[in-house]
Amino acid sequence: xxxxWKIKSIFIIFVSALMIVSGIQxxxxxxxxxPIVAGPGVTKVVKLSNYxxxxxxxxxxTNVFFLEGKEEGxxxxxxxxTHSNEPAAILTALVFLENAIIDKGTLIIIPQFNNSGGRNxxxxxxYPLYFEIPTEWGSKKFRIGNREASPLDQWPDPDVxxxxxxxxxxxxxxxxxxxxxxxxxxxxxxxxxxxxxAMQIIKEENIDIALDVHGAETMFPVTNCLxxxxxxxxxxxxxxxxxxxxxxxxxxxxxxxVGFRGLSHxxxxxxxxxxxxxxxxxxxxxxxxTGPKTVDLLLDxxxxxxxxxxxxxxxxxxxxxxxxxxxKRVGQHCSxxxxxxxxxxxxxxxxxxxxxxxxxxxxxxxNGIGHYYHNPEEDKENIYYN
Amino acid sequence: xxxIMIVYYxxxxxxxxxxxxxxxxxxxxxxxxxxxxxxxxxxxxxxxRVK
Numbered sequence: 001x002x003x004x005w006k007i008k009s010i011f012i013i014f015v016s017a018l019m020i021v022s023g024i025q026x027x028x029x030x031x032x033x034x035p036i037v038a039g040p041g042v043t044k045v046v047k048l049s050n051y052x053x054x055x056x057x058x059x060x061x062t063n064v065f066f067l068e069g070k071e072e073g074x075x076x077x078x079x080x081x082t083h084s085n086e087p088a089a090i091l092t093a094l095v096f097l098e099n100a101i102i103d104k105g106t107l108i109i110i111p112q113f114n115n116s117g118g119r120n121x122x123x124x125x126x127y128p129l130y131f132e133i134p135t136e137w138g139s140k141k142f143r144i145g146n147r148e149a150s151p152l153d154q155w156p157d158p159d160v161x162x163x164x165x166x167x168x169x170x171x172x173x174x175x176x177x178x179x180x181x182x183x184x185x186x187x188x189x190x191x192x193x194x195x196x197x198a199m200q201i202i203k204e205e206n207i208d209i210a211l212d213v214h215g216a217e218t219m220f221p222v223t224n225c226l227x228x229x230x231x232x233x234x235x236x237x238x239x240x241x242x243x244x245x246x247x248x249x250x251x252x253x254x255x256x257x258v259g260f261r262g263l264s265h266x267x268x269x270x271x272x273x274x275x276x277x278x279x280x281x282x283x284x285x286x287x288x289x290t291g292p293k294t295v296d297l298l299l300d301x302x303x304x305x306x307x308x309x310x311x312x313x314x315x316x317x318x319x320x321x322x323x324x325x326x327x328k329r330v331g332q333h334c335s336x337x338x339x340x341x342x343x344x345x346x347x348x349x350x351x352x353x354x355x356x357x358x359x360x361x362x363x364x365x366x367n368g369i370g371h372y373y374h375n376p377e378e379d380k381e382n383i384y385y386n
Numbered sequence: 387x388x389x390i391m392i393v394y395y396x397x398x399x400x401x402x403x404x405x406x407x408x409x410x411x412x413x414x415x416x417x418x419x420x421x422x423x424x425x426x427x428x429x430x431x432x433x434x435r436v437k
Contacts, residue, residue: 004413007416007419008409008419011419011420011423012423015420015423015424015426015427018427019427019430019431023431023436027436027437030437152437153437155391155394156390156394
């Protein structure tokens, strides 16, 4: 064998090994299912494709959990993991799913809204594939997903995404972003089908309030806030003022821009009778000028570069050496969701949502998130994989 | 499978063919040899339809 082919053979073996080893890791990540234990409040579990037949059999189909009270009342939809690299959302949804008991009204939860995005990753940013939350019975493992759906599931991307039905020109990537494809359509790209199905839930189940749970960079002004359109603004303001005064964390309200289409807090309000809200908690992991994107950074939010920027007044949230632990973010989300139900119930006495057994901010910070998760091994009958 | 997807798979196969051809023809540059192989990875995975 010539020297040239010796080198080529070594390269072929090296690249093949690289492709197989990394391919297996990515394959396992894509096919890893998170066990979700349906708590005592869950009354039924259906698929999102029940509301949009064209989703059936696709990877974008996902579980929808109903928590119905004995008495009729208001109805709330909670959507988590619209962006699967903002995991405080699914962690919050699971705290509700596994613990909440509804006495009056209905709570509908979609914990993995962009199921394809949750099985995607961002190798260019060096994202870890998983993270674990410690619990009293071991640890619960979650996938770290990506902001957009996987191109394996929705491909090819257009040069420019023309939003339906407003025809606004958006980035090509946004065709796979489930916070740009609202209100969607049944025969559009896969992510438009996902949003269309959620819109059908809102219309068919007569949802009163819809909460989309997110996380955002500390250097981005729309963080640590509740985003609301005009019709939801009064309740959003009351929620922000109340949690700030009673629970002691910094929080504010941002108006939903009228001219920016495709976002849940804009389109749900414009295309249905429901009042939409989008909650953001600070997520240092998403900031660009940080150290390596590690699991520690995801969970504790500690980063020396952000600390330095904070001292220079470049961040939009308070930030010190304690970082932004996941417990604080999930605790905030829990308190905001509970306060939203309370304020809505005060405003609409004929549509009260009465909920119990869900921790608030101080309890989650004190006990940790894992304290509220049940051991799947002890409750095998109520496990749903997502 | 839609027509546009079939066209994309054909383009992928064509690009793999071109890369293999260039890899075989490359005699001197070690960098180019390695780069041809690395560029081939996503195209091969796409053709194999690994999900």
